[in-house]
Amino acid sequence: MSDNRAKKSKAPLKTLGRTLGFVIKNYPVHCVVVLICIIVSAMVTARGTMFTKELINDYIQPMLDGDLSSDVGFRELGHRILLIALMYAAGVFATFLLNRLMVYVTQGTLKIIRDTLFEHMEKLPISYFDRNERGDIMSIYTNDTDTLRQLISQSVPNMISNISTVITVLTSMIILSPLLTLTALVVVAVATAITRMLAGKSAKYFRKRQKNIGEVNAFIEETVEGQRVVKVFTHEDKIMEAFDEKNERLYDSTRLANGLANVVMPIMGNLGYLNYVVVAIVGGYLAVAGVGGFSIASLVPFLQFTRQFNMPISQFSQQLNSIIMALAGAERIFALLDAPIEEDEGYVxxxxxxxxxxxxxxxxxxxxxxxxxxxxxxxxxxxxxxxLRGDIVFEHVDFGYVPEKTVLHDISLYARPGEKIAFVGATGAGKTTITNLINRFYDIQNGKIRYDGINIQKIRKSDLRRSLGVVLQDTHLFTGTVADNIRYGKLDATDEEVHAAAKLAGADYFISHLPNGYDTEITGDGANLSQGQRQLIAIARAAVADPPVLILDEATSSIDTRTEAIVQRGMDSLMEGRTVFVIAHRLSTVKNSSVIMVLSDGRIIERGSHDSLLEDRGVYYTLYTGNKK
Ligand SMILES: Nc1ncnc2c1ncn2[C@@H]1O[C@H](COP(=O)(O)OP(=O)(O)O)[C@@H](O)[C@H]1O
Ligand SMILES: [Mg+2]
Known part of the structure; x- marks a missing residue:
């Protein structure tokens, strides 16, 4: 996970509202039932505790005083206990129902979110993927949806449950004795202040420890990854020293943090009893003195409430923290969902x-x-x-990926059907960029690109791209068979068409020697094939689509020269009657092009046929004679 992934949410309330809104919109009835369940179980607990007062007041005290015959007393008491038991049973059922519903709602919401995310991601422009790292996008689907799961299934319901417990308990306490409630609140306030102070001190050391752990881990990871480099340069001793230093720091901060924690934790853990003790003393005095009709019968449930009250309060800040952390994840999910989709104003x-x-x-x-x-x-x-013929014209095109930096300057070119246009030039000269403009991964800032005389801005993107065949240097194969991967170019292609395309690309020979021929499964982006073989499959994939315009961006760069000679024949027949844009490092590949454009820093500096360019003795001449070994 990279550093730019902020841990805390920037607009927690807004994000929380949006997250809950999303859940409520999809599961309105479930949410209402969940809320009812939470409130019911909080009220049941409070009512059950209150019962001890009635028990003492209505039955035990009168029986002790002889005001109530024990026969009648026990019978009525039995009824009341049965009633309370039923109520508790309802509480248990509410909790059970709550848990079942939460699983259903949470998993359902996550499924909807994953679907929505994926659907939206498929509509995003290529530039989104330039700006966002693959790992970060992946982690939205994994880490961030997981924090969202915790948020929906635990943090928020627990928070609501705690709040309703605090409200019911506090109300019950006030009913029992406002004065004693005030006492309890004062003690809670004091205890919280002490806890905060102590926790703040140890948190400082824990933060330091956390940082040191991160440093040690990062160092180990880096060393493991760079093991070869370390060994080649024999840096083992130096690296050991550096590790020792970091390890020492971790030892120090951990010792301090844990030492302090050993003192602080028990104090914090027992602060809750302070409240209990103070309430017992003050309450006992009030009961004995009979102030405001307060009696022992009220003190018993009151003490129980005091304990019920402590727990949600001490959990509160921790829960709030986890909600805010989870909201940061939710924020990243929404950021992806809010990313503007690729506009398509095309109508041709x-x-x-x-x-x-x-x-x-x-x-x-x-x-x-x-x-x-x-x-x-x-x-x-x-x-x-x-x-549709495949006639492509650039008129004075300027372009930059970002407004500040123009990458292509005043590019003009004409490509007639059947012509082969080659781009040569150093890495970063802008060759790939030109092809990115033809399929409209990006839009140009100035000038015009025409396709069969039509401004490509007017052509619907999916139709434009359907008419183009693209083979890239870094071919991407999907999980499936070899045949499936070739068929990716034209989903309804017959087996014969697939085989013919493979023959055309010169891929037929090696495919028929694979263990299962065309039915060989490709695993892990084609890890079981060589780079060259993957390129051949990619070429076959473009061939099966039979597009009028073909873009080959370093498509044969990973194929050895001998295989290339074979592929070249296939490629030549593949190129026949099409407009082809070729980018190649090996100038032998582009020799027979109709026109060769030499690019430098985003400008076409030379253009012409191979022979005429050689005659000119310019940059191409230097490249060609220098490259030819
Ligand atoms: N997605 C991108 N975002 C920003 N700049 C880019 C992007 N792709 C390429 N560039 C820049 O555009 C210039 C031309 O790149 P490119 O067309 O890929 O060169 P070539 O294919 O000739 O090696 C380079 O300076 C490169 O840094
Ligand atoms: Mg390139």
Missing amino acids: TLVNARESEDGTLTECEERTGVWAWKHPHSADGTVTYTR
Whole structure:
């Protein structure tokens, strides 16, 4: 977990309201029943305790005084006890129901939250994932939902239960004796003040200990990870010394913290009895003196209330703390849910079409292999159809991932169907960025990008991306078979289509030598395949989709030169009749391109065919002759 994950919530009340609002919205009836259960069980306890007063006043005292015959007394007493027993049974049932409901409501809410989170995450723009680390996003699903579980299932119900206990107990105490209640409250206030003071002192040492534990752990983790480096540079002794120093500090702070805790804890634990003792003495005096009709019969339940009162009070600050911590988790969940989704104002869509003799296009339902852009014009209500060809034009495009830093400057280029456009240049020159703009992972600041003559801002993103095939350097494979992974490019592809695509990509040979051929399971992002084999599968995946425009970003960089020669043939047939953007380190791969663009610091500094660029003896010439070994 990184440091920027704040431990405390910034707007606790707002977040709490939102969290509870979420729960109540989904489970309104359950929440009402839960609240009733909590109140019932608090009232049952108070009523049960009150019963001792009636017991003494109505039966025991009269029987002792001889005012009540023991026959009648015991019978009535029996009835009352039965009634109280029933009431306690209701209390037990309320607690049972409460626990069952809480499990149901909590787990249900978590499921809804996970679903909502995932659904929302899928709609977020790529830039969200630039700004947020993978680990942080993961931890929203794991750690933060878990703290939310504790919040919903424990912290909040316990808090409500404690508050209702305090209210019922305090009311009962006031009914029994306002004067004695005041005494008890004063003692509680004094005890709380003492506790705070002592706890503050030891908390200081505990915080220091916590910090030292963190340092020792971090040091161990770093050393374990860097074991190879440590050994290679023979730093074992130095590292041992550094560890010793940190370990010593941990020892010191722990000793102090625990030493103080050994003194403080028992005092704090027994402060509750102070209240009990003071109330017993003062209450005993009041009863004997008969002040305000206070009697021993009232003192017995009052003492019990005093004890019931202590517990929620001492737990209060701890519970409040855990609620505030949990709310920080809830806040991160809401932050993801509030992240603005990827806007799509596009209205030009991609449809299946049929072309008549005279070249006019008509839209149709079935797959014809001919695609057309359907372009409605709001001005006159007409619809025009443009054949999907894969003609891409950049006109004076400027772009930066962040407003402060322009990454691409004045990029203009024309890519006609069937042409192969290559980008070469140093790492960070902006090659990948250009391709990110074609599929509209990001929007440009200046200029225009046209696709078959249509401004790509007008094209619906999903349709735009459907028309593009992208193979990246870091291929991502999903859990499933090899065939499933190729089919990812076109979900309804037949086995024949999958095999043909693999052949085209040059992946067929190695796949047929896998233990189960196309049915071989891919595990852990393709850990059982080599990097090159994964790229071949990714190329086959793009091939099966049969897109008019293909983007290959260092797609063959992990394939050895010999395999590349084989793949190259497949790639050449794959590229035929398509617009292809190729980015490659190995200049041999791009030699046969229609046009090669040399990028430097986000500018196209040279452009032309391989031969003409060599003739110019510019940057490309240096790159080519320098690279060629
Ligand atoms: N997601 C991003 N957010 C911010 N800056 C980025 C991002 N991706 C790339 N850049 C920056 O844009 C520039 C061009 O990067 P890129 O197009 O990936 O280079 P290339 O593919 O030519 O190696 C670099 O300076 C890089 O730091
Ligand atoms: Mg790149």
